Amino acid sequence: MSLSAYPFYPSRVLLNLDGVHDFAYLGEEVPSLEKIDVSTIRYDDRMPVPSCFDATPRYAGKRGVATYRIQVELASESRLLLRVGALGLRGRILWDGVEVGIDELPYSLLEYEFASGLVGMHELVLLIDNRLNFQETPLFSEFYDFYGYGGIYRSLELFTLPAGAYFDRVRITTVELATCKVRVEGRLIGGGREALKLGFDGANPIPVAPKWSEDRFELEMVVPKGKVWSPASPQLHTVRLESESDAIVERFGIRTIEASQGKILLNGEPIRLYGYNRHDSHPQFGAAVPPEVWVADLQQLRDLGSNFIRGCHYPQNQQFLDACDELGMLVWEESLGWGDKLEVQGDPRFRELQKVQTRRMVHNSYNHPSVIIWGFMNEPGDKHETGASLLQELATVVRAEDRSRPLTCASMYIMDSLCLDVYDIISFNKYPGWYEEPVGNIRPLDRIATVLDQVLEKLAKPEYADKPVILSEIGAGAIYGWRDSLDSYWTENYQSEYIEEVCRYFASHPRLSGLALWLFCDSRTFAGPRAIFRPRAFNNKGSFDEYRRPKPVVEVVKKHFRSWK
Numbered sequence: 001m002s003l004s005a006y007p008f009y010p011s012r013v014l015l016n017l018d019g020v021h022d023f024a025y026l027g028e029e030v031p032s033l034e035k036i037d038v039s040t041i042r043y044d045d046r047m048p049v050p051s052c053f054d055a056t057p058r059y060a061g062k063r064g065v066a067t068y069r070i071q072v073e074l075a076s077e078s079r080l081l082l083r084v085g086a087l088g089l090r091g092r093i094l095w096d097g098v099e100v101g102i103d104e105l106p107y108s109l110l111e112y113e114f115a116s117g118l119v120g121m122h123e124l125v126l127l128i129d130n131r132l133n134f135q136e137t138p139l140f141s142e143f144y145d146f147y148g149y150g151g152i153y154r155s156l157e158l159f160t161l162p163a164g165a166y167f168d169r170v171r172i173t174t175v176e177l178a179t180c181k182v183r184v185e186g187r188l189i190g191g192g193r194e195a196l197k198l199g200f201d202g203a204n205p206i207p208v209a210p211k212w213s214e215d216r217f218e219l220e221m222v223v224p225k226g227k228v229w230s231p232a233s234p235q236l237h238t239v240r241l242e243s244e245s246d247a248i249v250e251r252f253g254i255r256t257i258e259a260s261q262g263k264i265l266l267n268g269e270p271i272r273l274y275g276y277n278r279h280d281s282h283p284q285f286g287a288a289v290p291p292e293v294w295v296a297d298l299q300q301l302r303d304l305g306s307n308f309i310r311g312c313h314y315p316q317n318q319q320f321l322d323a324c325d326e327l328g329m330l331v332w333e334e335s336l337g338w339g340d341k342l343e344v345q346g347d348p349r350f351r352e353l354q355k356v357q358t359r360r361m362v363h364n365s366y367n368h369p370s371v372i373i374w375g376f377m378n379e380p381g382d383k384h385e386t387g388a389s390l391l392q393e394l395a396t397v398v399r400a401e402d403r404s405r406p407l408t409c410a411s412m413y414i415m416d417s418l419c420l421d422v423y424d425i426i427s428f429n430k431y432p433g434w435y436e437e438p439v440g441n442i443r444p445l446d447r448i449a450t451v452l453d454q455v456l457e458k459l460a461k462p463e464y465a466d467k468p469v470i471l472s473e474i475g476a477g478a479i480y481g482w483r484d485s486l487d488s489y490w491t492e493n494y495q496s497e498y499i500e501e502v503c504r505y506f507a508s509h510p511r512l513s514g515l516a517l518w519l520f521c522d523s524r525t526f527a528g529p530r531a532i533f534r535p536r537a538f539n540n541k542g543s544f545d546e547y548r549r550p551k552p553v554v555e556v557v558k559k560h561f562r563s564w565k
């Protein structure tokens with residue numbers, strides 16, 4: 001299934017390369033991707049794109065190198081831009097046998113530019129490595145609590161580039177809500193000071209005179225008949241820019257989002273966020289979740305009354321974010337990270353890749369009105385200097401790219417964090433009544449209010465008063481269908497009562513501006529001995545199971561969320 005996300009480039013030829021590709025699994029005992037001679041590979045299988053090969057029955061659980069190959073027929077000679085929606089865990093991309101790029105940013109949308117060669121048939125090969133090894137895949141460690149799939153997670157698209165200068169992304173930022181004035185800024189790669197035309201919402205583009213600084217342009221304009229975007233009224237606009245040799249259509253929403261005086265303000269009005277953490281994962285498709293699944297997820301989330309999704313723990317599919325824009329869903333998008341060890345956080349290459357992927361995420365998702373919060377490094381080492389300095393650097397990276405949204409980071413050390421001053425919003429993950437020292441109490445539900453009270457007491461200090469607070473994870477595991485007379489851990493009843501407590505607490509504590517329950521649906525995680533605390537090798541804290549079948553807790557959530565509308 002192919003769906004293109006914004007932006008569109010109306011004057012370029014776009015070839016969508018999704019479909020069924022030639023495939024070969026090369027095994028575990030092969031050298032690193034750069035050392036593999038692709039000319040000797042025998043393709044003896046087929047595999048769809050997008051797909052995770054290790055979610056298919058034949059290659060389930062394999063850790064090794066696999067190859068996807070497709071023939072592409074070109075009608076003209078030009079420069080090409082290959083857009084890889086996302087892959088994992090590491091990729092090497094070859095066009096006619098020549099390397100055009102290495103992708104070491106799992107879940108990130110990346111682009112590669114190269115010359116097409118002559119008119120006629122060409123061959124695109126993607127070598128994919130899902131072996132867990134810090135040297136090769138520093139951004140994904142084997143202890144991450146979600147499965148490190150191998151494959152091409154999201155769409156592959158190939159664009160022809162114009163002979164002259166061409167547009168990179170064009171960013172639209174709301175300058176003034178009342179007049180619907182926006183700033184339009186972008187880059188004309190290989191150009192500058194060219195005549196530009198611009199039109200909103202399908203109007204014929206007319207000449208404009210932006211300010212230029214080398215190849216970057218900027219101008220402010222009032223959107224004619226502009227309408228403000230909000231969850232209740234998700235009004236979207238498009239803008240088309242034309243240069244001498246290229247054209248681009250970007251979509252955006254007119255809205256503001258800020259963290260001020262302890263509140264999250266959407267279009268100047270305080271808003272409380274309530275919803276879920278959602279993994280982009282499904283047992284049959286791995287991380288290559290097709291629209292059939294994520295559209296249904298969005299329907300379920302809306303039926304529950306949620307207005308908020310934390311896209312844990314990596315950059316989101318652009319098509320998914322387009323749908324969130326259209327439905328008025330509010331999203332926290334974060335770059336990839338998960339409780340990385342201190343020695344990892346101190347590693348220069350890891351730090352550099354963290355910055356590159358985070359910058360790229362902001363670049364890719366800047367125009368989505370649904371994305372209201374940037375995050376990074378879930379549960380980092382924020383109580384140690386090494387972790388704290390990385391978080392400070394990542395915040396600087398985000399702010400250099402975008403000052404129009406607040407940033408945050410989900411801390412598991414809220415009581416000891418050295419970094420709370422770094423963020424615009426303070427977020428914390430807590431599992432009272434779930435991860436507890438043995439206390440002899442088989443249903444420690446009373447711990448929820450006790451522990452959350454301690455956190456809010458700390459955050460009542462004047463130095464934090466201006467910062468809104470989000471409870472970014474809380475939850476209890478339940479095995480789908482499991483009932484038991486003890487009503488204790490892993491039963492659906494304990495989970496329902498747990499979430500009942502959490503929702504009541506949130507409703508009566510306005511200091512909390514947001515709640516993201518852990519977890520929308522059960523999600524596959526590490527297998528093997530580490531899964532001793534993860535029955536079935538799934539994170540079982542979903543309100544739905546991995547096939548999106550509702551557990552009884554869904555009715556509890558629905559009752560509360562809908563009453564907050």
Ligand code: ADA
Nearest residue numbers: 145378379429473518539541
């Ligand atoms: C952490 C982490 C989640 C998940 C959760 C859990 O808070 O951020 O990804 O692992 O714990 O289920 O324990």
